[in-house]
Amino acid sequence: MNLRTNLHSDTIKHVDLSFFIEVAKGLKVRHAIEKMQASQRKCALVMDNGSLLGIFTNHDIARKVLDREGVNDQTVESVMTADPLTLKADMKIIDAIKVMGEKPYRYMPVINEEGLVLGTLTHYAVIKYISDHFPEEIYNLPPTPDHFAQARDGA
């Protein structure tokens, strides 16, 4: 199991793309936020009859909604990022990491060959993918770094 090889051969469809919800065009911002909070998803894809119109995330909430008057009652299209950058499902993970490092987006919709949305690539999912390669060094750690034993227990 070699992370380097896998990053260069696995595609982003091998990463967990499930961290998003879909909302329909015309929904009020207030209701979109409620749906996102209820499902604990910080990313909503704004859809119109199966096609992707835009993306609305907690980043947009912090920047365009919270301290602005009356935005809550506007439609989600008015604050979403329209025509967001999408990634193709056969993109190699290493290339997606490069895009994530360069672009300011935390969430990027992933589309298949037919242009249908498969899911959303998130920073978290890629971090998890990387960590899965180092279970001993990452998962099997004590609760805090100074909780380590100096000697193994037992006879």
Next chain:
Amino acid sequence: MADAVETPKLDRKDFVSDQEVRWCPGCGDYAILAQMQRVLPELGIPREKLVFVSGIGCSSRFPYYMNTYGLHTIHGRAATVATGLKVANPDLHVWIVTGDGDALSIGGNHLLHVLRRNVNVNILLFNNRIYGLTKGQYSPTSPTGKVTKSSPMGSVEQDLNAISVALASEATFVARTVDRQTKHLAEILKRASEHQGTSFVEIYQNCNIFNDGTWSFATEADVKDDNTLLLEHGQPMIFGKEKDKGIRLNGLAPEVVTLGDGVSEEDLLKHDETLDNPAHAYLLSRLMYPDFPVPLGVFRNVQRPVYEEQVVAQNEKAVEERGEGNLHALLHAADTWIVPEGPDGETVREVSEEEPSLSDIIPDISQEDQLAPRTSLQHFMYDPISSLDLPTPHSIPAQTSLSEAIKLMRDENAGCLLVVNKKQRLVGIFAQGDLFEKVAGSDIDLQNTTVAEMMTKDPTVLKASDPIGHILHLMSLQGYRHIPIVDPDGRPISLASFKVMLQFTGGLFAEPSVN
């Protein structure tokens, strides 16, 4: 309750005890501990209602590391002690932590009976297919032919399949998961906790010292999807990295088929965990590597009356009909007699020589059993955080208003602000996630509310000397997007984020190969 007090919301740290964890570095037990500490706050059970009961073995040290009640009992008898505990205190949530030797060999009989009685406890069997605490003898789950310190020419014994044993013992909830599949593990722990009756969970756990890689077929990223089958209730049994293989029944025998070429999803065996007849679950338990993918998930989940509820009901009925009993009267009701003292009186056992020294009992692991050589990438995980070039965080005082904080985040393009006191010590973290969870959609007055009221107080931090692996540990297991790095006085010096960690990884692995 007449004077109900609102229970404080607990988080992971409330379940971390102050005990030094004495498992070997890199042990799979740590991953299970981390998931338990992550899942318990979500279950909303008060700490004083939780008890972890264990037998003997490495896994059985678990109760020390949970900040709950716990009992480290005698070998193989965790199930027995837990049964008594649960009958006497039916309102407790009891977890049994055991291993392949403790549960299936020394305590084999006790395991059968807790399962058939359906006591409402949760059993976690850490299966590493070896006796680790005693340094590497073959266990009841070690495969035939396994060479160990006690089977130098290979074990000649047939090994036990823990899931098959549980099903044969009439268990009502039977599941299997893997230490390294953290999300799956968390989900199974939650489902086990919710089940009424005995929940039995086998966890494939890696002993990196005495049986390293015993489950690698089910854990290594490039092969695990082809060698494991994720059971989902109501779903056809599809597996494989490309999700192109399935399990079909040919008469009574299962077979692996490839989808396409005349085989469709309808032809595949569908999973039903609620079947009263355990034959389906048993058939699944016999799918074993290398001929089949090993199933992970819930094999069986059925309802049957719970043991302690019936015992308590019988007791109450007896008291109602016959009144409170009298133990003294009961003991003296039948024939009793006194055994006379022997002619020689008591014998005194001689105490032998001197006690062994601590170093005889606890060997220094740095001297022996050298770990396998680490790759340069693994080294990176052990390197100190100070070797990363992390950005300087934005710090704000606790009395900053929400509107100022939101503006600062926008102007500085910061996803997160660190909240400090007058001595510049970290007291909280205020991130876009807090805005999303606590502020968005509410009527909070942004001008007159301070970040101190909305921040995450006392956040988890790391020191610059801690290994880099801990950053990824907290990010991937706890989902923390930002982790402040603080100096010994608790003053923030830098900030690790998802994005920065991805940039480092991208830089490290940009080339497809290294020379």
